[in-house]
Amino acid sequence: VCFIPGGLDCSISFVSHVLGKVCIHGRQKEILGVLVPRLMDLTKSDCIWQRICWRLVECVPDRWMEAVVLGFVQRAPGADILSRLLGNLVVKNKKAQFVMTQKMLLLQYGHTTAVLQNLLGYLSLDSLRRTLLLTVLQELLETWSSSSAVKHSPAEQQLYISKAILICLSHLKEPEIESCRQELLTSMMEGVKCHLDSSLPQLRHLGMVVAESISFKINREGPVLKFQYEEDDEIRELKSLLVQTPPFCVVPSLPDDDRSEKARAALPLVPEHNEKPPTAAPVMLDEESDADLDSDDDLIPCDMSEDKELKIKAPVYIRDCIEVLTGSRSEDVDKWEATVKALENLVRKNPAATREVSVELAKILLHLEEKTCIEGFVELRQRAQVAVLTTDPIPVAKYLTSQFYSLNYSLRQRMDILDVLVLAAQELSCPKFHRKTKHSGAQKPCIQLLSGSDSSKDWRRIVDERIKSKTRRFDTGQSHVELVSHPNEFNSVAGHFFFPLIQHFDRPLTTFDLLGEDRLVLGRLVHTLAILMYLAVNTVAVTAMGKALLEFVWALRFHTDSYVRQGLLSCISSLLLSVPTERILADMPEELLETQSWLGDVLEKDPDGDCRRLALQNLLLMENLKKKLEADPS
Numbered sequence: 001v002c003f004i005p006g007g008l009d010c011s012i013s014f015v016s017h018v019l020g021k022v023c024i025h026g027r028q029k030e031i032l033g034v035l036v037p038r039l040m041d042l043t044k045s046d047c048i049w050q051r052i053c054w055r056l057v058e059c060v061p062d063r064w065m066e067a068v069v070l071g072f073v074q075r076a077p078g079a080d081i082l083s084r085l086l087g088n089l090v091v092k093n094k095k096a097q098f099v100m101t102q103k104m105l106l107l108q109y110g111h112t113t114a115v116l117q118n119l120l121g122y123l124s125l126d127s128l129r130r131t132l133l134l135t136v137l138q139e140l141l142e143t144w145s146s147s148s149a150v151k152h153s154p155a156e157q158q159l160y161i162s163k164a165i166l167i168c169l170s171h172l173k174e175p176e177i178e179s180c181r182q183e184l185l186t187s188m189m190e191g192v193k194c195h196l197d198s199s200l201p202q203l204r205h206l207g208m209v210v211a212e213s214i215s216f217k218i219n220r221e222g223p224v225l226k227f228q229y230e231e232d233d234e235i236r237e238l239k240s241l242l243v244q245t246p247p248f249c250v251v252p253s254l255p256d257d258d259r260s261e262k263a264r265a266a267l268p269l270v271p272e273h274n275e276k277p278p279t280a281a282p283v284m285l286d287e288e289s290d291a292d293l294d295s296d297d298d299l300i301p302c303d304m305s306e307d308k309e310l311k312i313k314a315p316v317y318i319r320d321c322i323e324v325l326t327g328s329r330s331e332d333v334d335k336w337e338a339t340v341k342a343l344e345n346l347v348r349k350n351p352a353a354t355r356e357v358s359v360e361l362a363k364i365l366l367h368l369e370e371k372t373c374i375e376g377f378v379e380l381r382q383r384a385q386v387a388v389l390t391t392d393p394i395p396v397a398k399y400l401t402s403q404f405y406s407l408n409y410s411l412r413q414r415m416d417i418l419d420v421l422v423l424a425a426q427e428l429s430c431p432k433f434h435r436k437t438k439h440s441g442a443q444k445p446c447i448q449l450l451s452g453s454d455s456s457k458d459w460r461r462i463v464d465e466r467i468k469s470k471t472r473r474f475d476t477g478q479s480h481v482e483l484v485s486h487p488n489e490f491n492s493v494a495g496h497f498f499f500p501l502i503q504h505f506d507r508p509l510t511t512f513d514l515l516g517e518d519r520l521v522l523g524r525l526v527h528t529l530a531i532l533m534y535l536a537v538n539t540v541a542v543t544a545m546g547k548a549l550l551e552f553v554w555a556l557r558f559h560t561d562s563y564v565r566q567g568l569l570s571c572i573s574s575l576l577l578s579v580p581t582e583r584i585l586a587d588m589p590e591e592l593l594e595t596q597s598w599l600g601d602v603l604e605k606d607p608d609g610d611c612r613r614l615a616l617q618n619l620l621l622m623e624n625l626k627k628k629l630e631a632d633p634s
Helices: 013-043 047-058 062-075 079-086 094-107 113-124 127-144 147-152 155-171 174-179 181-196 201-218 233-240 256-265 280-296 318-326 330-349 351-356 358-367 377-391 393-404 411-429 454-470 494-503 519-535 542-556 562-578 581-587 589-605 609-631
Strands: 434-438 480-484
Touching: 013 047, 013 062, 013 079, 047 062, 047 079, 062 079, 062 094, 062 113, 079 113, 094 113, 094 127, 094 155, 113 127, 113 155, 127 155, 127 181, 147 181, 155 201, 155 233, 174 181, 181 201, 201 233, 318 330, 318 351, 318 358, 330 351, 330 377, 351 358, 351 377, 358 377, 358 393, 358 411, 377 393, 377 411, 393 411, 393 494, 411 494, 411 519, 494 519, 494 542, 519 542, 519 562, 542 562, 542 581, 542 589, 562 589, 562 609, 581 589, 581 609, 589 609
Parallel strands: none
Antiparallel strands: 434 480
16 A cells, blocks of 8 residues: 555545456455555554545445455454445445345355354444344345245255354344344244254254244343254354454454354353342351251161162063053053063063064054153163064064054154164174184194204294295184174065055155155155165165165155255165166166266255265266276176
């Protein structure tokens, strides 16, 4: 920046053109890295330089304005400094207004939290710009509460919009909140509904946090929304954005995490008038405690050193377990707990007795509800269900898969069925090994040498070294564990697990519609089919399963829910890994070409990053299969 002596008038439009030209050609970082710190120093206490700086940016042509504005927002160390450098540019220049209130907030989502804080803080620091802040908040809430946007935009953009909403809320004043209270409430109700309907936990958590924050802002003295969720770093960062950071405490070199810590440190302290006087209460407590001690002095403690916990004996027969689990007498609660804990081991130890009542036992476990607060009840019930299913796979699998599409089941029970089928399939498909210690027959040659002959020892050592240097040894002759494998038990039952699940997915019931509002269960079903397909490798039914699965994927390939699409792409991966390449090319060549074209579209156009990654993975698998066939045409 040069100085013009003599108080002469000058135009800086040429400098503005140069600045815009340099920024648009990719040298934004280099020029603004030098210019912004210098302008910060010059405008700190000189209003003339502030006007020069404002004029410098205002004279940049519209075609280059975006690059310049974005550079200033990114390089400014705080919202107050950005306001000093740009002035009311966002009000005066339509292009700058579009970039700062539309493009950077609604059309882009790659900027850091610090950039969002700079931008929205800049809008809040002047009365002329605060109307734009309220407009921006309304548009952000419109997008956040749109079910279409939640379905079709990536999770990263949803997170970005949620951060922007919380930062806007942190800058609102009480009169502004009062003026738009009804709009905030309406957007909150619509937005939290479409977020809670999502199949992705991250989006559900985002909806909960933003709804809690809006509720807190519009009902400071009344009841507020409160959801139950496990806090992680992302949620803690979001909550910290609701606390406005003092503008002069911002340090240029602070990363996002440190800024979050600063924001958390800036939480308001509890007002002094809420504190209770520390005089009267302790005296009363001391008097009460003395009275309690006086009254307890006459009591003689009981000797409980030899007391033993009363243990309830668990049933030893399967039918006894059924009687206990189906009984309704309240005095059998302890026995009920012991039965739930012992049932899995009892089923595995008595396979013959279990097969006689396997379907009945599976029905009882599917409908079993927790009578007492037993630790790990869900896991105990699930393990017992898996034990019953692996003990008698075909009839129990037929029962569970038929109940998945039956009436009067909750979504939780239907997802429990899918979980049990997957765990049982994994257990059946893993070969069971029996360890058998055996010594190798390839022993080292045993040569009897004279004990007193040192030359014999040297000769033997030299020969051994030569043999060792020229020989590749696959067995050292030491004892090792031989693994005796058993046949894959999932081979004969894979079809009973797979085909009933894939048959009726398009038939809505009164309380269950997979293609409608119950897309969370549809996503779980699709992922379950992908796992069953993967576990069916080398089974007899794998080719028929692959063909049916490909038709299933093709019918749902344009589903709007990203969780479902991720499962469909996982199904393609499982199919390519499990079905022999020869059978794929012989039985479904046209379907394979259409799938390859669809995967290319997903890779280019799908908004979800995980879907794009899975599509690329499948295309690479197809390419590897193609190369394998070309290398081995036989």
